Amino acid sequence: MSEDTAPRPNSPEARDAASVIHPLTNLKVHLEKGPVVIEEGKGVWVTDNHGNEYIEGMAGLWCISLGYGQDRLVKAASDQMARLPYYHLTNHKSHSPVIDLAEMLLDIAPVPMSKIWFANSGSEGNDSAARIVWYYWNAMGKPEKRKIIAHQRAYHGNTIASASLSGMHYNHASFGLPLDGFLHITPPHHYRYAQPGESEEDFATRLADELDALIEDEGPETVGAFFTEPIMGSGGVIVPPPTYYEKIQAVIRKHNMLLIADEVITAFGRTGNMFGTTTMGLEPDMLVCAKGLSSAYIPISALMINARVFDVIAEESDKVGVFGLSFTYSGHPVSAAVAREALQIYAEEDIVGHVRSMEPHFMGGLKALRDHPLVGEVRGKGLVAGVELVRDKTTGEAFDPLLTVGPYCNDRAEDHGLIVRAIGDTISFCPPLIINKNEIEEMIVRFRKALDDTLDMLITQGQIAAT
Numbered sequence: 001m002s003e004d005t006a007p008r009p010n011s012p013e014a015r016d017a018a019s020v021i022h023p024l025t026n027l028k029v030h031l032e033k034g035p036v037v038i039e040e041g042k043g044v045w046v047t048d049n050h051g052n053e054y055i056e057g058m059a060g061l062w063c064i065s066l067g068y069g070q071d072r073l074v075k076a077a078s079d080q081m082a083r084l085p086y087y088h089l090t091n092h093k094s095h096s097p098v099i100d101l102a103e104m105l106l107d108i109a110p111v112p113m114s115k116i117w118f119a120n121s122g123s124e125g126n127d128s129a130a131r132i133v134w135y136y137w138n139a140m141g142k143p144e145k146r147k148i149i150a151h152q153r154a155y156h157g158n159t160i161a162s163a164s165l166s167g168m169h170y171n172h173a174s175f176g177l178p179l180d181g182f183l184h185i186t187p188p189h190h191y192r193y194a195q196p197g198e199s200e201e202d203f204a205t206r207l208a209d210e211l212d213a214l215i216e217d218e219g220p221e222t223v224g225a226f227f228t229e230p231i232m233g234s235g236g237v238i239v240p241p242p243t244y245y246e247k248i249q250a251v252i253r254k255h256n257m258l259l260i261a262d263e264v265i266t267a268f269g270r271t272g273n274m275f276g277t278t279t280m281g282l283e284p285d286m287l288v289c290a291k292g293l294s295s296a297y298i299p300i301s302a303l304m305i306n307a308r309v310f311d312v313i314a315e316e317s318d319k320v321g322v323f324g325l326s327f328t329y330s331g332h333p334v335s336a337a338v339a340r341e342a343l344q345i346y347a348e349e350d351i352v353g354h355v356r357s358m359e360p361h362f363m364g365g366l367k368a369l370r371d372h373p374l375v376g377e378v379r380g381k382g383l384v385a386g387v388e389l390v391r392d393k394t395t396g397e398a399f400d401p402l403l404t405v406g407p408y409c410n411d412r413a414e415d416h417g418l419i420v421r422a423i424g425d426t427i428s429f430c431p432p433l434i435i436n437k438n439e440i441e442e443m444i445v446r447f448r449k450a451l452d453d454t455l456d457m458l459i460t461q462g463q464i465a466a467t
């Protein structure tokens with residue numbers, strides 16, 4: 001639906017605007033504009049209620065990795081619903097799907113892990129990890145070691161703790177967040193944050209020094225953990241430069257902190273390895289995954305915990321009496337059965353191998369857009385990428401955010417039957433991992449049309465000179 005079409009009375013769009021609150025949406029604008037109502041999906045394609053077809057270039061919200069119409073996942077859910085639709089894990093109860101799933105996750109973990117904690121969303125996974133950081137340091141006799149550091153522009157979720165971990169303005173503004181004790185450092189984005197002439201190596205060293213200085217300033221005895229997305233997603237698909245994690249991890253080790261990898265986007269093949277931790281050379285103590293774990297067919301998240309942490313929290317739970325974290329739906333059998341089936345599909349269909357064979361077409365096709373007057377930087381790995389639109393390609397000068405160039409381009413892509421996601425003026429791509437070469441090419445053809453429309457608009461408005 002184009003941006004100036006008001007919903008017809010009693011249409012699904014009007015009924016939605018009258019009744020539904022939408023996340024990450026301007027609520028006031030939505031009352032006028034209404035939604036695009038998606039009705040069905042198959043493979044990488046979705047169809048709206050007017051019969052328009054779109055390539056789903058963002059796998060929904062970075063999540064439906066195996067695409068739409070995976071009958072095996074549907075069957076796994078319905079079989080489990082018929083057999084045992086619910087059981088919980090408290091008080092020494094369990095069930096087969098969750099036991100199988102935990103073992104499968106431990107088998108594929110990118111670094112040795114000891115146990116799996118289950119929750120329902122990435123936010124709850126990160127929230128649980130933050131709670132476990134605090135529990136761990138209490139148990140270690142260092143209750144003051146509870147500050148947690150993450151990146152500005154990181155997105156770790158939206159519970160109170162995970163929103164505090166996140167470094168996004170919109171997660172904090174008017175909510176009175178972050179909570180005390182959540183600190184944020186410069187994101188590892190060389191294109192935007194490097195000083196003039198600074199090499200990637202020097203930039204990485206400077207950021208590691210910044211982290212070290214922050215910890216020294218706060219007092220290392222008060223800083224318990226560092227959270228990172230191996231590749232930052234919602235912050236604009238930021239791929240840290242070589243040597244960044246090596247240097248950052250040396251600082252974390254020096255100050256005896258825990259490292260948590262938030263792999264909610266990057267796990268299960270997205271970056272060309274099963275885990276982004278492997279792609280980026282991380283050695284986390286805990287690892288959070290969600291989204292692709294069930295290919296988004298049903299809510300579930302998993303927090304992998306290594307022996308260093310588990311052994312300590314197990315002792316502490318014995319002292320307290322129970323481990324006091326609990327969700328009614330932790331390890332829900334239907335979610336666990338779907339995730340178990342999804343992991344089987346990743347393995348049987350060699351999804352990682354497929355991502356590797358598609359990466360040159362995907363990244364190569366997007367990089368070819370660098371010839372376009374609006375494209376400043378193209379960055380990514382595997383099948384996740386960001387294309388940053390700029391006013392001046394040679395200097396990287398950004399557009400005034402009030403011009404909303406990225407959102408305009410996003411809407412034009414939709415007009416051309418392509419769903420992407422504007423993060424400011426970075427257009428992000430995260431298609432289902434099952435996408436094929438022809439679909440990648442079609443996605444890029446459609447995106448180039450959206451870029452041309454955006455350029456036309458900027459020329460018409462006198463923002464950019466016609467060449």
Ligand SMILES: Cc1ncc(COP(=O)(O)O)c(C=O)c1O
Nearest residue numbers: 121122123155156157229264265
């Ligand atoms: C890296 C990362 N962590 C955590 C989350 C939060 O996950 P959820 O929306 O399932 O709570 C997201 C969601 O996009 C994410 O991208």
